[in-house]
Amino acid sequence: MxxxxxxxxxxxxxxxxxxxxxxxxxxxxxRRDRAFEDQEPSGRAAGRPxxxxxxxxxxxxxxxxxxxxxxxxxxxxxxxxxxxxxxxxxxxxxxxxxxxxxxxxxxKTARVPPIDTGSARGDLLAHLEFARRRFTVRLAGTLIVEETKHPELVREFRERMILPRRNEIAGALDRGKDRGEVRMDLDSALAAQALMGSFLYQYMADGAPKKGWSERVLDTLWPAFAA
Amino acid sequence: MxxxxxxxxxxxxxxxxxxxxxxxxxxxxxRRDRAFEDQEPSGRAAGRPxxxxxxxxxxxxxxxxxxxxxxxxxxxxxxxxxxxxxxxxxxxxxxxxxxxxxxxxxxKTARVPPIDTGSARGDLLAHLEFARRRFTVRLAGTLIVEETKHPELVREFRERMILPRRNEIAGALDRGKDRGEVRMDLDSALAAQALMGSFLYQYMADGAPKKGWSERVLDTLWPAFAA
DNA sequence: GTATCATTACGCTATGGTAACGTCACGGAA
DNA sequence: TTCCGTGACGTTACCATAGCGTAATGATAC
Structure with a gap:
C-alpha cells in the first residue's frame, strides 16, 4: 500500500x-514549497522535474x-x-x-497596488474604483459558504485577500489623519469596512455598480471621516 | 390538463x-397555478389534498x-x-x-419587522442589530454564486430579502429628515447600503460581529448622516 | 533509472429525476 | 351509510449522469 x-x-x-x-x-x-525558491542547494533531482x-x-x-x-x-x-x-x-x-x-x-494573493495619491479622499476613491472593477463578490460568496466544510479556505481568503486590502485602506485614512484631513478619533478599520461594504451590498442589491458610483459613495460618507 | x-x-x-x-x-x-386564481367557490377538490x-x-x-x-x-x-x-x-x-x-x-420573505423607535439613530441601531443577529451572509453568498446559472433565484433574493430591508432603512432615514435629525441631501439608499454593507464586510473579514459592534458602526458613520 | 507527462480507463459514490406499488384521505353519488 | 374515483402519501427501485480519486500505459525529460 x-x-x-x-x-x-x-x-x-x-x-x-x-x-x-x-x-x-x-x-x-x-511539493508546493518548491515554489518559494528551490532551496536544496545540491542539485538534487532524481527524475523528471x-x-x-x-x-x-x-x-x-x-x-x-x-x-x-x-x-x-x-x-x-x-x-x-x-x-x-x-x-x-x-x-x-x-x-x-x-x-x-x-x-x-x-x-492570486492580494497584490494590493500601492495607492497613495497624496490625499485621503483620493486614496479612498482609488480603492473604491479598484474594488468596483476587480473585487470578486462571487469568489467571496462561494468561499464563505464553505466556512463550515473548509475553514482553512476561508482563513486563507480572509488573510490574503480581504484583510490586506482593508488594512491598506485604513492606512490611507491614517495618513489622512497625519495630514489633518481625517478626524483623529475615526476608527479607520470600521471606516474601511463601510466603504468596501457599500460595494458588497450594492452588488447584492443591484449588481455591479456603474461608473460614478464610487464618487457618490465617497461624497455620502466623507463627512463622517473628515476632520 | x-x-x-x-x-x-x-x-x-x-x-x-x-x-x-x-x-x-x-x-x-x-397544478400550482390554480392556487391563486382558480375558482375555489366550488369546493374544489378531487382526491386527497x-x-x-x-x-x-x-x-x-x-x-x-x-x-x-x-x-x-x-x-x-x-x-x-x-x-x-x-x-x-x-x-x-x-x-x-x-x-x-x-x-x-x-x-421566508423579508418580514421586515416594523421598526420605528421615534429617532433615526434608534431605528438604524435596531436595523443593525437585527442584521447582526439574523442576516444570513451564507445564504447571500451561495445565491450570488448562482447568478449566471439561476438568475431567477438572485432576482427573487434581491427583491424579497435585500431590497425591502434596504428600503425600510432608507425610510427610517427619510423620517429622520422630516424630524430634522438627518441632513436633507443625504442619499438614503446609499447610506443604508453603507450600514448593511459594513455588516457584510465585517462578516467577510472577521466573521460574525460581536455585541457592541452595531453601536460602534453607527457612531462612526452617523456624522455623515446627521443634519 | 527515475519521475514526470498526457491519455484512458476504472471503481465508487452522489445526485437529479421518474416510475411503480400499496395505502390513505377526501368528495360525491348511490 | 356505503361505495367509488381521484390524487396525495411513503417506500423502494431505477436510470443516467457527474464527480472524485486511483491506476495503467507508453513516451519523454533529467
Whole structure:
C-alpha cells in the first residue's frame, strides 16, 4: 500500500495511499514549497522535474473556473481540461480540491497596488474604483459558504485577500489623519469596512455598480471621516 | 390538463400563489397555478389534498439545508430525508431544485419587522442589530454564486430579502429628515447600503460581529448622516 | 533509472429525476 | 351509510449522469 511513488521529498507526502492520506492532513502543500525558491542547494533531482508551465496552467484554469462556477461546482476534471493537462498532473501537486483552491488564493494573493495619491479622499476613491472593477463578490460568496466544510479556505481568503486590502485602506485614512484631513478619533478599520461594504451590498442589491458610483459613495460618507 | 384542481386551497401561499407567479412564464407549473386564481367557490377538490404539514416540513428542511450546505451542495434527497418526506412529495410541488429554493426564499420573505423607535439613530441601531443577529451572509453568498446559472433565484433574493430591508432603512432615514435629525441631501439608499454593507464586510473579514459592534458602526458613520 | 507527462480507463459514490406499488384521505353519488 | 374515483402519501427501485480519486500505459525529460 505504501505509495510506491519514490518521491524524494520525505516530509511532503503528496498523494500517498488512502490510509496515509489521513495522516497527511497535517502536512499541507505537497511539493508546493518548491515554489518559494528551490532551496536544496545540491542539485538534487532524481527524475523528471515538475513542469512549471503546467503549474501555472493549473492555477490559472482553477482561478477562472472558481470564479465562474463557484467552489462546489468547480470540478477537477474541468480544471484539467481547461488547463489542457491530465488529471493526475493536478493530483500530483495537490491532495484534493480544497488544497488546490487554497493554492489558487495564495497565488492570486492580494497584490494590493500601492495607492497613495497624496490625499485621503483620493486614496479612498482609488480603492473604491479598484474594488468596483476587480473585487470578486462571487469568489467571496462561494468561499464563505464553505466556512463550515473548509475553514482553512476561508482563513486563507480572509488573510490574503480581504484583510490586506482593508488594512491598506485604513492606512490611507491614517495618513489622512497625519495630514489633518481625517478626524483623529475615526476608527479607520470600521471606516474601511463601510466603504468596501457599500460595494458588497450594492452588488447584492443591484449588481455591479456603474461608473460614478464610487464618487457618490465617497461624497455620502466623507463627512463622517473628515476632520 | 390545465387544472384538475387537486388542492382545496385554503389560502396557501406555499408553493404557488402570487409569489411563485414570478416563474409562471418560465414554468408551466403542474397544478400550482390554480392556487391563486382558480375558482375555489366550488369546493374544489378531487382526491386527497396536499398535506400542509408536508408543505412546511419541506420548506423548513430546505431552508435549513440551504443555509448549512449552500445551494449546489443541497440535494433534494437530503431535503426529503430531513423533512421526513419522500422525494416524490417534493417533486409533486416543485419542478426542480431551483424552484424549491425560490419558494423557500418567498416563504421566508423579508418580514421586515416594523421598526420605528421615534429617532433615526434608534431605528438604524435596531436595523443593525437585527442584521447582526439574523442576516444570513451564507445564504447571500451561495445565491450570488448562482447568478449566471439561476438568475431567477438572485432576482427573487434581491427583491424579497435585500431590497425591502434596504428600503425600510432608507425610510427610517427619510423620517429622520422630516424630524430634522438627518441632513436633507443625504442619499438614503446609499447610506443604508453603507450600514448593511459594513455588516457584510465585517462578516467577510472577521466573521460574525460581536455585541457592541452595531453601536460602534453607527457612531462612526452617523456624522455623515446627521443634519 | 527515475519521475514526470498526457491519455484512458476504472471503481465508487452522489445526485437529479421518474416510475411503480400499496395505502390513505377526501368528495360525491348511490 | 356505503361505495367509488381521484390524487396525495411513503417506500423502494431505477436510470443516467457527474464527480472524485486511483491506476495503467507508453513516451519523454533529467
Amino acid at each position: 505504501e505509495s510506491s511513488s519514490g518521491r524524494p521529498e520525505p516530509g511532503a507526502p503528496r498523494h500517498a495511499g488512502a490510509e496515509a492520506a489521513v495522516f497527511a492532513r497535517l502536512a499541507p502543500m505537497p 515538475l513542469d512549471e508551465t503546467v503549474d501555472s496552467a493549473i492555477l490559472g484554469a482553477a482561478w477562472q473556473l472558481l470564479l465562474r462556477d463557484g467552489y462546489s461546482r468547480m470540478s477537477i476534471a474541468s480544471v484539467a481540461e481547461t488547463a489542457r493537462v491530465g488529471k493526475p498532473a493536478i493530483y500530483r501537486r495537490y491532495r484534493d480540491k480544497s488544497e488546490l483552491v487554497a493554492a489558487v488564493i495564495a497565488d | 390545465e387544472s384538475s384542481s387537486g388542492r382545496p386551497e385554503p389560502g396557501a401561499p406555499r408553493h404557488a400563489g402570487a409569489e411563485a407567479a414570478v416563474f409562471a412564464r418560465l414554468a408551466p407549473m403542474p 396536499l398535506d400542509e404539514t408536508v408543505d412546511s416540513a419541506i420548506l423548513g428542511a430546505a431552508w435549513q439545508l440551504l443555509l448549512r450546505d449552500g445551494y449546489s451542495r443541497m440535494s433534494i434527497a437530503s431535503v426529503a430525508e430531513t423533512a421526513r418526506v419522500g422525494k416524490p412529495a417534493i417533486y409533486r410541488r416543485y419542478r426542480d431544485k431551483s424552484e424549491l429554493v425560490a419558494a423557500v426564499i418567498a416563504d
